[in-house]
Amino acid sequence: MTITDLSDVATLLQRMVQIDSVSGSVCGRDRSEQPLIDMLHRQAKDWGLHPTLLPVPGHADQLIITARPPVEGDTRPLLLFDSHTDTVGVEGMTVEPFAAEVRDGKMYGRGTCDTKGTGAAMLCALRQYAETEVQPVRVAVLFSVDEEMSMDGIQHFLTHDYEAVVGDAASVNVIVGEPSDLRLYVVHNGVLTWKLSTSGVAAHSSRPSNGVSAITPMLTLLQAVEALYIPSVTACHGLTGTAACAVTMIKGGHSPNVIADHCEATIDRRLSAGDVSETPELATAALRKVSACLKRCLGDAAGTPEGISFCTHARTSTSPCPS
Numbered sequence: 001m002t003i004t005d006l007s008d009v010a011t012l013l014q015r016m017v018q019i020d021s022v023s024g025s026v027c028g029r030d031r032s033e034q035p036l037i038d039m040l041h042r043q044a045k046d047w048g049l050h051p052t053l054l055p056v057p058g059h060a061d062q063l064i065i066t067a068r069p070p071v072e073g074d075t076r077p078l079l080l081f082d083s084h085t086d087t088v089g090v091e092g093m094t095v096e097p098f099a100a101e102v103r104d105g106k107m108y109g110r111g112t113c114d115t116k117g118t119g120a121a122m123l124c125a126l127r128q129y130a131e132t133e134v135q136p137v138r139v140a141v142l143f144s145v146d147e148e149m150s151m152d153g154i155q156h157f158l159t160h161d162y163e164a165v166v167g168d169a170a171s172v173n174v175i176v177g178e179p180s181d182l183r184l185y186v187v188h189n190g191v192l193t194w195k196l197s198t199s200g201v202a203a204h205s206s207r208p209s210n211g212v213s214a215i216t217p218m219l220t221l222l223q224a225v226e227a228l229y230i231p232s233v234t235a236c237h238g239l240t241g242t243a244a245c246a247v248t249m250i251k252g253g254h255s256p257n258v259i260a261d262h263c264e265a266t267i268d269r270r271l272s273a274g275d276v277s278e279t280p281e282l283a284t285a286a287l288r289k290v291s292a293c294l295k296r297c298l299g300d301a302a303g304t305p306e307g308i309s310f311c312t313h314a315r316t317s318t319s320p321c322p323s
């Protein structure tokens with residue numbers, strides 16, 4: 001790549017950082033990434049590329065860009081690049097988040113590194129590739145949305161758009177532009193978030209016997225998870241280390257003088273790659289066993305007949321990527 005091309009990347013990156021695309025789940029704005037997606041869509045068109053918007057319910061559109069329109073029967077291998085357009089929030093930043101200021105050869109601003117930098121580089125590289133006469137590989141750049149919070153975008157892509165994008169390609173390789181200190185990673189752990197909830201009966205705290213606390217059975221449940229489930233999480237991968245599990249959040253009650261009728265806890269589970277037992281389904285089944293056993297033991301102490309409910313938030317999970 002020439003110096004001119006690098007300055008193209010920097011210019012595009014600056015324009016991308018200057019567009020606020022803090023994740024809608026953080027900033028509360030619906031489709032907060034759409035202005036950035038629209039700018040990239042226009043840019044790709046101006047460069048003679050073939051951009052296609054891929055709607056995602058409840059979020060901004062995703063954008064896939066190829067050098068040329070897809071052709072049926074195109075069996076060339078597909079090289080798919082992915083970069084997400086949302087960023088985390090701007091709280092606590094010590095630089096102006098959307099100025100994209102360049103100092104000493106470095107750009108500063110929210111999302112510069114994660115992942116607008118790779119997105120700008122991928123799009124500029126695609127532009128260059130599109131101008132070459134011989135293209136042995138079909139290349140596509142995907143700008144996915146809401147990666148930082150729910151990963152709704154990439155999951156929607158996999159279930160609704162992936163097959164059409166792959167088409168008749170003989171093989172598919174994917175490069176994800178996450179920050180990695182410029183090192184190449186070929187494997188990663190998966191993440192799965194569980195929510196446990198318990199319910200009770202609300203009452204004024206001056207008459208505790210009129211109510212049933214939802215907090216008490218939750219404490220017992222979490223102790224059981226700590227004692228019976230977490231020690232069983234031992235799978236290990238040579239490159240990513242051991243699987244992990246931790247209770248990360250708890251929330252219960254809504255007033256100091258009311259017996260809590262609802263309590264909720266969040267458990268974060270990191271699934272190890274390369275182990276057949278480390279799937280979201282099997283991990284969830286193992287945790288359910290602990291929960292079901294405890295539910296039987298607690299009986300009426302859990303308050304209402306359905307005192308302990310258990311649900312997993314599969315939407316926030318990713319499976320491990322094997323090496």
Ligand SMILES: [Zn+2]
Nearest residue numbers: 114115147178
């Ligand atoms: Zn990222």
